[in-house]
Every structure is written in C-alpha cells, then in structure tokens.
Amino acid sequence: MKPLFRVVGVLAVVLVALLGVATANAEDMYSQRTIKLAREIHCPICAGESVADSQTELARQIRGIIEEKVQAGESDQEIKDYFVARYGESILFDPPKSGFRLGLWWMPLIVVGVGALVVVSFVRERTKAPRPLTAEQPSDDDAELEAIAREVLGDASDDGRTPT
Amino acid sequence: MAQLAHGALLLALATAIFGVGATIIGERRRIPELSQSAVRAVVGVLFLLLIADVILLTAFVTHDFSFAYVSSRSSSDMPLRYVVTAFYGGQEGSLLFWTTMATLLASIAFVRNRPRFPRLVPYAAGTFLALTSFFLFVLTFVASPFEINALIPAQGQGLNPLLRDPGMLVHPPMLLSGFASFSVPFSIAMGALFSGRMTREWLSFVRTWALVAWAILGTGIFLGGWWAYHVLGWGGYWGWDPVENVSLLPWLTGTAFIHSVLVQERRGMLKVWNMGLLLASYVLAIFGTFVVRSGLIQSVHTFAVSAIGPYFLSFLVVVTVASIAVMIYRLPMLQSENTFDAVLSRESGFLLNNLIFAGIAFATFWGTVYPIVSEAVTGSQLTVGPPFYEQVNGPLFLIMLILMGVGPLLAWRRSTWDALRRVAAVPLALAAVVIVVMLLLFGQPPAAAGVAAAVFAIGAVGVEYWRGAAARRRSTRESLPSAIVGLTKRNPRRFGGYIVHLGVAVIAIGIIGTQFFQSERQVMLNPGQSTQIAEYTLTFNGLAQSRIVDADVYTADIDVASNGKDIGVIHAKRFFYDGFEQQPTTRVAVKTTGFDDVYVMLTEWNDSGAAGLHIFVNPLVPWVWVGGLIYMLGMLIVFWPMPVARRVALTAPSRGKATGEAAV
Numbered sequence: 117m118k119p120l121f122r123v124v125g126v127l128a129v130v131l132v133a134l135l136g137v138a139t140a141n142a143e144d145m146y147s148q149r150t151i152k153l154a155r156e157i158h159c160p161i162c163a164g165e166s167v168a169d170s171q172t173e174l175a176r177q178i179r180g181i182i183e184e185k186v187q188a189g190e191s192d193q194e195i196k197d198y199f200v201a202r203y204g205e206s207i208l209f210d211p212p213k214s215g216f217r218l219g220l221w222w223m224p225l226i227v228v229g230v231g232a233l234v235v236v237s238f239v240r241e242r243t244k245a246p247r248p249l250t251a252e253q254p255s256d257d258d259a260e261l262e263a264i265a266r267e268v269l270g271d272a273s274d275d276g277r278t279p280t
Numbered sequence: 281m282a283q284l285a286h287g288a289l290l291l292a293l294a295t296a297i298f299g300v301g302a303t304i305i306g307e308r309r310r311i312p313e314l315s316q317s318a319v320r321a322v323v324g325v326l327f328l329l330l331i332a333d334v335i336l337l338t339a340f341v342t343h344d345f346s347f348a349y350v351s352s353r354s355s356s357d358m359p360l361r362y363v364v365t366a367f368y369g370g371q372e373g374s375l376l377f378w379t380t381m382a383t384l385l386a387s388i389a390f391v392r393n394r395p396r397f398p399r400l401v402p403y404a405a406g407t408f409l410a411l412t413s414f415f416l417f418v419l420t421f422v423a424s425p426f427e428i429n430a431l432i433p434a435q436g437q438g439l440n441p442l443l444r445d446p447g448m449l450v451h452p453p454m455l456l457s458g459f460a461s462f463s464v465p466f467s468i469a470m471g472a473l474f475s476g477r478m479t480r481e482w483l484s485f486v487r488t489w490a491l492v493a494w495a496i497l498g499t500g501i502f503l504g505g506w507w508a509y510h511v512l513g514w515g516g517y518w519g520w521d522p523v524e525n526v527s528l529l530p531w532l533t534g535t536a537f538i539h540s541v542l543v544q545e546r547r548g549m550l551k552v553w554n555m556g557l558l559l560a561s562y563v564l565a566i567f568g569t570f571v572v573r574s575g576l577i578q579s580v581h582t583f584a585v586s587a588i589g590p591y592f593l594s595f596l597v598v599v600t601v602a603s604i605a606v607m608i609y610r611l612p613m614l615q616s617e618n619t620f621d622a623v624l625s626r627e628s629g630f631l632l633n634n635l636i637f638a639g640i641a642f643a644t645f646w647g648t649v650y651p652i653v654s655e656a657v658t659g660s661q662l663t664v665g666p667p668f669y670e671q672v673n674g675p676l677f678l679i680m681l682i683l684m685g686v687g688p689l690l691a692w693r694r695s696t697w698d699a700l701r702r703v704a705a706v707p708l709a710l711a712a713v714v715i716v717v718m719l720l721l722f723g724q725p726p727a728a729a730g731v732a733a734a735v736f737a738i739g740a741v742g743v744e745y746w747r748g749a750a751a752r753r754r755s756t757r758e759s760l761p762s763a764i765v766g767l768t769k770r771n772p773r774r775f776g777g778y779i780v781h782l783g784v785a786v787i788a789i790g791i792i793g794t795q796f797f798q799s800e801r802q803v804m805l806n807p808g809q810s811t812q813i814a815e816y817t818l819t820f821n822g823l824a825q826s827r828i829v830d831a832d833v834y835t836a837d838i839d840v841a842s843n844g845k846d847i848g849v850i851h852a853k854r855f856f857y858d859g860f861e862q863q864p865t866t867r868v869a870v871k872t873t874g875f876d877d878v879y880v881m882l883t884e885w886n887d888s889g890a891a892g893l894h895i896f897v898n899p900l901v902p903w904v905w906v907g908g909l910i911y912m913l914g915m916l917i918v919f920w921p922m923p924v925a926r927r928v929a930l931t932a933p934s935r936g937k938a939t940g941e942a943a944v
Binding site for chain 2: 145149228235
C-alpha cells in the first residue's frame with residue numbers, strides 16, 4: 117500500500133511541476149492542504165497540540181503521511197477517516213457533533229438560552245408600569261451630564277461639603 | 281534552617297487557627313479585643329510566612345541542596361534570575377507563594393479598613409484565616425517545600441527548560457497572585473454576611489478588592505499569552521488549553537461582578553446575584569489553582585503533579601457548601617431595594633453583560649470538565665479543543681463587544697430607543713463603514729462583524745468622553761484636552777473603565793486579525809535560499825552554534841524583506857539545556873512590522889546546513905499587546921486615588937446609615 121502511495125505521490129509532484137501549476141514552492145516541506153489538515157489533527161502523545169505544531173517524531177511522521185495522501189489526491193475527508201480509523205475520533209480537533217459529544221455542545225446553548233429567559237422575565241417582572249418621559253422628569257442620563265457640569269462649578273469651592 | 285522554616289509554618293497554622301477561634305468567641309461573647317486580635321493574627325501569619333519565604337529564597341540563592349525542593353527545581357549552573365524564579369517553579373513553592381500573596385493583600389485590606397468597618401473586618405479576617413489554615417495545613421503536612429534530602433546531591437536537577445524564559449519572571453507570580461487575591465473579596469463578602477453589616481459602604485470596600493484581584497489576574501493572563509506567543513511556538517497566544525481556561529474562569533465571573541456591582545451600588549438591586557458571583561470567583565480561583573496541580577485534567581502546563589488533589593477537592597466542596605449556606609441564612613438581608621424603571625436602561629444592559637460573561641464562563645468550564653464527565657459516564661477519553669470554544673464563545677464574545685458599545689450609551693433607570701439612536705449615531709455609522717469595507721476587501725463576514733463591533737465600542741467610548749467633556753466645557757470653557765483630563769480625574773472609575781473598554785476593543789481587533797488572516801508555511805531552506813510568504817521575503821543566511829551558561833544554542837539567521845525592501849535580520853533559536861537535551865525549547869524570531877508579525881521558528885536542520893523553518897505571518901498581533909497596555913493603563917486610572925474619595929467619606933456615612941438600617 118505505502119510504496120504505491122509514494123510512487124503515485126512522486127509522479128503527482130513531477131506532473132504538477134511539469135505542468136507549472138505548482139501551488140507550492142520547491143522549498144515547502146508540506147503543502148498548504150497538509151498544513152491545514154495537520155491543524156485539525158491532534159498529536160496523539162502530546163496534550164492539546166496539533167500535529168502541525170508538535171515537534172515530536174510521531175507528529176512528524178503523521179505530517180509525512182498526510183502529505184503523501186494529499187499528493188496522492190485523497191480528499192480531506194478520506195485522510196481524516198484514515199486517522200480516525202487508527203486513533204479514534206479524539207484524534208480530530210473538531211470531531212462530528214454526535215453521540216455523547218452532543219452534550220458538550222447543547223449544554224452551553226441551553227444554559228445561555230435559559231439564562232436569557234430568566235433575565236428577560238426578571239426585568240419584566242420587576243419593571244414598574246412604564247411612565248412616559250416628560251420634561252419635568254428628565255432622564256437620569258441628562259441629570260448625570262448636569263452633575264458633571266455642576267461638579268466643575270463647585271470645583272473652586274470644593275471643600276467637600278458640596279451636597280450631592 | 282529547614283526546621284526553622286517548618287516551625288514558622290506550623291506556628292503560622294497555629295496562629296491562623298487561633299485567629300478563627302478569636303473571631304468566633306470574640307464576636308459571640310462580645311469581646312472586641314479578642315475579635316480585633318483576629319486581624320492581628322493575619323499580620324502575624326504574614327510575618328511567619330515571610331520568614332519561611334526568606335529561608336526558601338536563601339536556600340535557592342546559596343544552592344543549598346539539602347532542601348529537596350531546591351535540589352529538584354534548580355541547579356548551581358543556572359543563571360541567578362531563574363534560580364530565584366524556581367521558588368514558584370514547582371508545586372510546593374508556588375503554594376507557599378500563593379499563600380504569602382493572599383495573606384499580604386489580606387493584611388493590607390484588613391488593617392487599612394479596620395477603623396471603617398469595626399464589625400465586618402474581624403469576621404472577614406476570621407474567614408480568611410480559616411481558608412488560610414487549609415493552605416498552611418497542606419504546606420506543613422502534605423506538600424512541604426522544606427523536606428530534607430536524606431542524601432545531599434552534589435548538583436540539583438535544574439528547572440524545566442520551558443520555564444527558563446524572561447516570561448517566568450512575571451507571568452507565574454502575577455497569575456498566582458491573581459488567583460490568591462480573590463480570597464480577599466471573598467473573605468470580605470463572607471465577613472459582611474456573618475456580621476450582617478451590609479451597608480452600602482461595605483460594597484465599595486469589596487468592590488475595590490474585587491477590582492484589585494480582577495486587575496492582577498487579568499494582567500497575569502495577558503502576560504501568559506505574551507509568553508506563550510514568544511516561547512511555545514505555535515504562532516498563537518491562546519490555545520484554550522485547560523489551564524488557560526481555568527485562569528480565565530474567575531476573571532470572567534470577576535468581570536461580571538465589577539459591572540453588576542454598579543447596579544447594586546446605585547440601585548440596591550441584584551444583591552444575591554452579586555454575592556453569588558463573588559463566591560463563584562473565589563471557588564473558581566481555587567479550582568484554577570488546583571486543576572493545574574492535581575493532574576485531574578491533562579494539559580501542556582502540567583509541570584508538577586502530586587497527591588494534593590483530593591485535599592483541594594474536599595476544600596472546594598466545603599467552601600462551596602458553607603458559603604452557600606451562609607448566603608441562604610442571610611437571604612433576608614439580600615432583598616432588592618428597588619425595581620426597574622424601564623426595560624431599556626443601563627441596569628438591563630448590565631444584566632445582559634452578566635448573562636454573556638456567565639455564559640462564556642459556563643461554556644469554558646463545561647468544555648474544560650467535559651473530558652472528565654465523558655470518562656465517568658462512557659468510560660472513554662474525549663478531548664475538547666479550540667474549535668469548540670471558538671464556535672461557542674466566539675459568538676458570545678461578539679455579543680459582548682456589541683454590549684460593550686451599547687451599555688455605556690444607555691442611561692441609568694430609563695432610556696428610550698430614540699435617545700439611544702441619537703447618541704449611537706456616530707459609532708453606528710463608523711461600524712457600518714467598517715463592515716462594508718471589510719466585506720468588500722476580505723469577505724469573511726464573522727471577522728467583519730467582529731471588527732465592526734469593536735469599532736462601535738471604541739466609538740461609544742469616544743461619545744462618552746465627548747459628552748462628558750462638552751458638559752464640562754459649557755461651564756468652564758477650558759480646552760478639550762484639559763476637559764478630558766479633568767473629567768477623568770473627577771471620575772477615574774468611570775472614565776478609566778472606558779479606557780479598559782478601549783483596550784479590550786483593540787485586543788479584539790488584534791485577535792480577529794490572527795484568527796482569520798494568519799498565513800503559515802513550513803519550509804526547508806539551504807543557506808542563502810529565500811522563500812516568500814504574504815508580502816515578505818525571508819532569506820536564510822545560515823545556522824550558527826553557540827553556548828550560553830546552561831545550554832547549547834542553535835541560531836538560524838534570517839533576513840526579512842517586505843515587498844523587496846529590507847526590514848531587518850531575525851534570529852530563530854533552539855536551546856538544548858544541560859540535563860534536558862531530549863527536551864529542546866524554541867525561541868521564536870518575531871519581526872513586527874506595525875500591522876503584521878513575521879514569526880519564525882527553527883524546527884530542524886540537517887548536516888548539509890539546511891534548516892527547517894515554520895513561518896507564520898500573524899496580522900495585527902501587535903494590536904493585542906498594545907490593547908493590553910491600554911487595558912492596564914485603564915486599570916491604573918481606575919485605581920488612581922480619587923479626589924472625590926474625600927467627599928464620599930464625608931457624605932457616605934449618612935447615606936450608609938440610612939440604607940444600612942433598612943437592610944439590617
């Protein structure tokens with residue numbers, strides 16, 4: 117299986133180079149697709165790092181495998197499936213939202229949703245009957261700006277006894 | 281010396297327990313002298329802790345390897361600055377540091393405020409000492425930094441190489457102090473609940489110390505991001521790693537508190553909720569301290585694992601249950617004094633803000649503990665990575681940015697949509713322009729929405745300053761800059777807070793830049809060879825090997841040019857520390873060009889002199905750091921001694937008494 121990949125990979129590289137449509141330069145160790153895929157795959161032996169970042173030998177090997185598969189023309193899904201089959205779904209940074217994982221995603225939505233309902237009903241319940249704003253009852257905001265202006269006027273004689 | 285330090289810790293434990301007893305008996309039997317001595321006990325514990333600290337520090341500096349902790353964390357060939365930081369480089373030392381900082385802040389808080397709150401402070405001191413006795417117990421009997429080596433080794437094991445970085449000088453102490461400092465507002469809150477002195481004055485006391493804790497923790501998190509960016513070498517500064525998450529949790533609930541406490545201050549509402557946020561912040565700070573150490577959750581930050589997990593877990597449970605019980609007991613005192621005047625008001629804005637912060641905190645907590653939940657229920661391991669947090673917290677942060685803009689424009693008590701539209705017109709127009717331009721240039725609707733929301737928030741800060749300055753100038757006719765300065769001096773809390781908002785908005789733009797527009801390549805270059813990324817050309821000049829005091833260093837010399845114009849040389853390094861040769865660490869080369877960071881990491885090399893480089897172009901990362909500095913500036917303004925404080929002190933007692941009696 118593997119030698120075949122390699123042959124196909126080399127052929128593909130040569131072909132791409134000959135056609136002059138190379139998306140990557142010769143010095144690139146990995147294609148952009150490999151880097152993108154490597155970002156989506158956990159390094160199995162390091163906590164929380166992707167195989168794109170990890171400097172371990174295993175991560176390096178996995179990057180190599182991804183590159184081979186990319187060069188062989190496999191789709192992103194096929195490549196991810198290959199690793200899921202070997203390491204389980206946890207190898208993916210963003211595994212499908214199914215099974216027990218649903219609890220992870222639904223819970224915050226439920227909490228925020230219920231929280232929003234509680235906040236809305238709390239505000240409504242505790243709001244007095246609405247009164248229209250009139251000139252005699254300026255909004256608190258205007259009062260605040262007035263206070264700023266007043267404060268300044270009181271500045272000169274600010275002995276701390278200015279009633280507030 | 282170790283015995284002396286051990287003795288000091290034991291004595292500190294005894295003093296703390298005495299203080300708890302003194303509070304209880306003193307307050308029960310009404311012996312003020314006794315309950316006042318609880319405050320003195322806090323200072324006494326601080327003094328004894330400092331003795332232990334000095335002994336440990338001396339042992340480090342003199343390379344006294346008879347101390348097991350010293351020999352396992354340092355070696356005599358390490359530079360002095362890392363020898364000193366090794367103090368908190370491990371479990372026991374960081375716990376000692378934690379306890380010292382908590383006690384230091386508590387001493388300041390209690391001694392300064394004792395005259396103002398003669399009934400509350402002894403209770404707060406008693407609570408604090410009860411918490412501290414747990415830490416002292418752990419330090420004395422479970423994880424003592426003063427264990428003695430049976431055989432004195434000739435050389436120590438040295439500090440984990442990842443920790444040998446200038447970041448080690450600032451990030452861990454800030455973060456540990458941040459966690460520790462939440463004990464102070466928590467103790468004050470418990471003191472208020474126990475003593476029943478829930479006047480409006482105590483609120484300003486607890487708010488000040490919640491702000492202190494929030495500011496220290498925020499700075500610690502920020503420095504951690506800066507450190508990760510320069511050392512860990514994955515092109516980012518935040519990875520939603522469990523340890524990062526748990527440091528964010530108390531900061532989030534703390535942020536919610538410092539906003540919603542304003543509603544309680546002004547309107548006497550949300551008392552139960554605010555109390556809950558304070559308790560949650562403390563419990564989460566303990567959770568954060570303990571998760572890192574217990575090995576309960578896997579993380580890249582796990583530098584020390586030990587058996588203290590079960591102790592901390594029990595402590596968490598006891599503190600949570602006890603504080604909720606006290607709160608329920610005092611529920612009659614936590615009645616709301618007011619109702620809302622209108623649905624659309626500053627108050628409801630703060631409630632939404634709290635909903636979002638609590639939501640982000642919950643999602644982050646849930647993602648962090650879900651692997652444990654999964655293992656308990658299904659028996660299988662499961663990892664939760666950045667995509668979860670990005671997809672759940674991302675939209676919540678967007679809403680937060682929008683609220684950050686809208687909130688300050690809402691009037692207290694009642695606002696109208698018309699009034700809001702009037703004040704929001706300019707920021708809204710700015711945001712609209714930004715969103716259109718961003719969409720035309722880059723597409724990426726989420727990024728465009730985020731930047732527009734940040735610009736809106738910045739605009740709102742502008743509007744608030746403009747309105748305040750205009751109101752001042754109507755009466756003083758002073759120049760605009762002096763009006764702004766005068767305004768900020770008059771109300772540093774409010775206008776400093778707006779500067780913090782400004783910093784957050786700038787940080788948000790920086791984060792969006794890296795999140796959506798980062799480019800990345802991994803290349804193998806021969807000496808003299810160049811490569812292209814975005815508008816930058818990088819030329820690899822060659823690899824050099826050198827030696828620093830405790831490591832072999834490999835340095836890749838790289839020329840950077842932007843659009844053909846040379847902009848400088850950078851050095852990507854790899855360190856092989858003595859004794860840690862299997863664990864090389866990187867020093868990333870960063871070239872900041874105003875808008876972008878060209879970020880290069882040396883990953884490998886071969887015998888022919890070719891080097892493997894991992895190159896990122898991180899747009900707008902400098903904005904994150906600049907935003908962080910603005911944020912810290914804002915916090916400094918908030919803490920600037922208020923000229924108004926004098927006035928508050930004179931008028932507050934009458935007001936405090938009135939509401940206090942109503943509450944008691």
